[in-house]
Amino acid sequence: MNQLVEFNQDLVAELREECAETDLPLEDVAFDRLCETLEAEGEIETSDRCAYRGAASGKSLRIDGHGGDPRETDGILSVIVCEVFDDEQPPTLNAADAKKHFGHLINFVAAVRRREFRDQLHIESPEFGVAMMIAESWSSVTKVKLILVTNAIYSARTDAVVAGSISDIPVTYNIWDLTRLHRVETTGSKEKIVVKFAEDFGGGLPALRASGPESELPSYLAVIRGKQLADIYDKWGARMLESNIRSFIQARRKSVNEGIRDTIKGEPEMFFSYNNGLSATADAVDIEMDGAGAHILSAKNLQIVNGGQTTASLHAALKHSPENLDRVHVQIKLTVVPSESSEQVVPNISKYANSQNKVSVADFFSNHPFHMRMEGYSRRVSAPPAPGMNRQTKWFYERARGQYQVERAKLGGADRKRFDSEHPKAQLFAKTDLAKVELSFRMRPDTVSKGAQKNFAAFASEIGEAWAASDRKYDETWFKRLIAKVIIFRALEKAVPRQEWYPGGYRANIVTYGIAKLAHDVEKGGKVLDLDRVWNDQSVPEALMKTFLIACEAAADVITTTDSGIRNISEWAKKQGCWSSVARAEVAYDGGLEDFLIEPQDARAAERDGRREEAMISGIEAQSKVIALGSAFWGRLREWTSASPSFSMKNDGILKACSQQERRLPSERQCILAVEILGRAREEGYVDDEETPRIRISGKVRSH
Incomplete structure (x- = not known):
């Protein structure tokens, strides 16, 4: 309980601080903050704020936000109520409280389907836009999800509980209370889905053990009925798809696969033969043996x-061909991967299972080399002291959820204070933050406005292709300029709500569009922003902030003036047409902007200088590592790579030089390449059983 109280105290303090900095109401700040977690966990695809309380036909109505247009979210209408208490001691929430909140949400959904109620709403209000979206998309809705997110403590766990129906459309409810938020935010582990095939979904899965007794990871070949798989997906939705695959599916899908759909409709008995089936993982399985063989309970x-498209297509068949699903059978290759091994193993399973994709789905994983490199810079590169400060700090990149809290929790007393001082929480940023900031400066605000998951998928696709072509540009200078962009983005998040012209909502859209607008106009003028200056100052100069706010005001005017036929401002901001309108807008910047622009060739020269300096440091570090691992180590690696077609004769020469280091020390360049070869080999499964193990003592690595 003490951990929960501490987590709540930190959360409330964080919310209060942002309220003071932005002048935004606690309810608005809390909604954005808590719904970030729901997006990261796949509960919702996006989170759009719409605060409304009222009454209709003698019933109380309430909504605090929604999870996007059902026509863009697989037919799921997610409506959200956010109940946050400004108390350091978390209160408790009982079943009656939850029922009341969900009742108000249902009343709102029911009311907006009536034209007489919609006609009472102000045409320019957020609630009118949401009401029109729900009414116009109702024919596409396949499920209504009622979501309560709160910093209160709810005694029971509720996860996609069926709550009835509205006009034959199933309704489920879900509570994200303080306990649940604490678990996913502080441990770094995903919210666990426990599928009880036998108990809840009509029977266990017939299976064959596909791995031998010597295998560390048990594997099974199983068969699941189409109806079972569709019902399971109906309960948990995209949370069943590994988060990175979910992003990939959402970014690339156009519609339900026509071939799969036609097979379900016309030849359901042939589905097993025609379809490649699924690849899946689980932390653990419950197996029962009987006379007929094994069953996964x-x-x-x-x-x-792998198989997200198949799963989504079968789920869609619940609506168009439900009578055929019991005749559909799908094969599953299920690997049991303990949670402590999942980060290393699951990406490889996905990588090889999805090898047909042009951009490997493994590009989305937290251990992709891009994320590993950014993490390395974030732990090594110290930022200059911020104004008014006398010590350097670091920007902590969280490539895997919960890393910051996990690292901090390992420490106690003076060590934790030093960690907090060196890595202030205000300088924590995650993969989705990186994607949001980077694509804003790449002039993709419509993509950013689609929500964290879809935006990250688009970013990862771009980075995956660029990295495969050359990873050279993603160096320390790139990292420093990324941090400069984060500084600008966060400064605008605080400054925009304080402006007289601020419309009282849509802060996230205004910030990304304002940044994109200024970046567009600067590029059109043949210049680039001097991001190195922002990095060196660790703040946004007042004159530059004024210029960004001018761009944000122009963006706000366009965003809040929707195109004909679009009543919902949040949805308008997700359209390419919105960005085109902002990009075309004429903006009069004051003369101060010129002071923060440089020629592109000057920016490139700074990149080259930084690369030379970094290469000197990297070369020394690599040489030290090669020597520390020793000749025998590199000899064993050379023997392993010689049998693999992935490694060239040049690679062999590098490893030979390292394996003969007693005769002649390899050059820094050779050592850098040797370390890269080692990394590639480990990605392909290389393990050196004779390597001296290392353990961490007092912050230093010692060999034993």
Whole structure:
């Protein structure tokens, strides 16, 4: 309980601080903050704020936000109520309280379907836009999700509980209370899905053990009925798809696969023969043996790493061909991967299972080399002291959720204070933050406005292709300029709500569009922003902030004046047409902007200088590592790579030089390449059983 209280105290303090900095109401700040977690966990695809309380036909109505247009979210209408208490001691929430909140949400959904109620709403209000979206998309809705997110403590766990129906459309409810938020935010582990095939979904799955007794990871070949798989997906939706695959599916899908759909409709008995099936993982499974063989009764944390399109198509068949689903059978290759090994193993399973994709789905994983490199810079590169400060700090990049809290929790007393001082929480940023900031400066505000998951998928696709072509540009200078962009983005998040012209909502859209607008106009003028200056200052100069706010005001005017036929401002901001309108807008910047612009060739020269300096440091570090690992180590690696077609004769020469270091020390360049070869080999499964193990003592690595 003490951990929960501490987590709540930190959360409330964080919310209060942002309220003071932005002048935004606590309810608005809390909604944005808590719904970030729901997006990261796949509960919702996006979170759009719409605060409304009222009454109709003698019933109380309430909504605090929604999860996007059902026509863009697989037919799921997610409506959200956010109940946050400004108390350091978390209160408790009982079933009656939850029922009341969900009742108000249902009343709102029911009311907006009536034209007489919609006609009472102000045409320019957020609630009118949401009401029109729900009414116009109702024919596409396949499920209504009622979501309560709160910093209160709810005694029971509720996860996609069926709550009835509205006009034959099923309704489920879900509570994200303080306990649940604490678990996913502080441990770094995903919210676990426990699928009880036998108990809840009509029977266990017939299976064959596909791995031998010597295998560290048990594997099974199983068969699941189409109706079972569709019902399971109906309960948990995209949370069943490993989070990175979910992003990939959402970014690339156009519609339900026509071939799969036609097979379900016309030849359901042939589905097993025609379809490649699924690849899935689970933390653990419950197996029962009987005269007919093995049956999988349940699976803990079942995640589909390949076959998302098949799963979504079968789910869609619940609506268009439900009578055929019992005749559909799907094969599953299920690997049991303990949670402590999942980060290393699951990406490889997904990588090889999805090899047909042009951009490997593994590009989305937290251990992709891009994220590993950014993490390395964030732990090594110290930022200059911020104004009024006398010590350097670091920007902590969280490539895997919960890393910051996990690292901090390991420490105690003076060590934790030093960690907090060196890595202030205000300088924590995650993969989705990186994607949001970077695509804003790449002039993709419409994509950013689609929500964290879809935006990250678009960013990862771009980075995956660029990295495959050359990873050279993603160096220390790139990292420093990324941090400069984060500084600008966060400064605008605080400054925009304080402006007289601020419309009282849509802060996130205004910030990304304002940044994109200024970046567009600067590029059109043949110049680039001097981001190195922002990095060196660790703040946004007042004159530059004024210029960005001019761009944000122009963006706000366009965003809040929707195109004909679009009543919902949040949805308008997700359209390419909105960005085109902002890009075309004429903006009069004051003369101060010129002081922060440089020629492109000057920016490139700074990149080259930084690369030379970094290469000197990297070369020394690599040489030290090669020597520390020793000749025998590199000899064993050379023997392993010689049998693999992935490694060239040049690679062999590098490893030979390292394996003969007693005769002649390899050059810094050779050592850098040797370390890169080692990394590639480990990605392909290389393990040196004779390597001296290392343990961490007092912050230093010692060999034993």
